[in-house]
């Protein structure tokens with residue numbers, strides 16, 4: 801039994817709601833990006849399943865608190881239902897999520913560093929990623945989805961979890977072709993761990 805499978809059995813069931821925070825460091829034009837705590841360690845946006853908190857904005861705000869980022873304004877950018885898979889056992893209604901995406905405005909100073917400790921649950925680290933590096937990581941997901949990159953190459957140096965790439969593209973942080981986005985969405989539906 802793989803490490804990923806063991807982890808999956810220990811997780812609660814999917815509640816079909818995900819919050820994602822685009823936390824913009826305006827001085828440096830970077831966003832906060834987390835690395836998932838699993839054997840591959842894909843990039844994701846801070847946030848996660850709503851679970852017991854129930855309110856998407858609460859999850860986004862709590863995420864900022866974990867990261868010690870003061871929130872000036874939290875604005876809902878989009879809310880859409882997609883049939884992407886996740887690592888949890890499916891709850892009622894099969895797979896899929898309503899994605900709640902927030903833009904977080906902060907008044908952090910130009911030299912702000914994210915804390916080494918106090919990580920968001922399910923992640924091992926979070927740091928500020930430049931626009932160029934966000935694009936490169938999203939392109940790596942596209943290359944996996946279109947077969948340019950083999951799975952072992954991806955696992956050695958992963959990009960974004962496919963489910964997040966569409967959100968990044970929709971909100972101006974990644975630029976990919978329609979064909980690449982369609983291939984990534986298919987991969988998000990199938991699930992990388994399937």
Ligand SMILES: [Zn+2]
Pocket residue numbers: 814815816817849885886887888896897
């Ligand atoms: Zn889920």
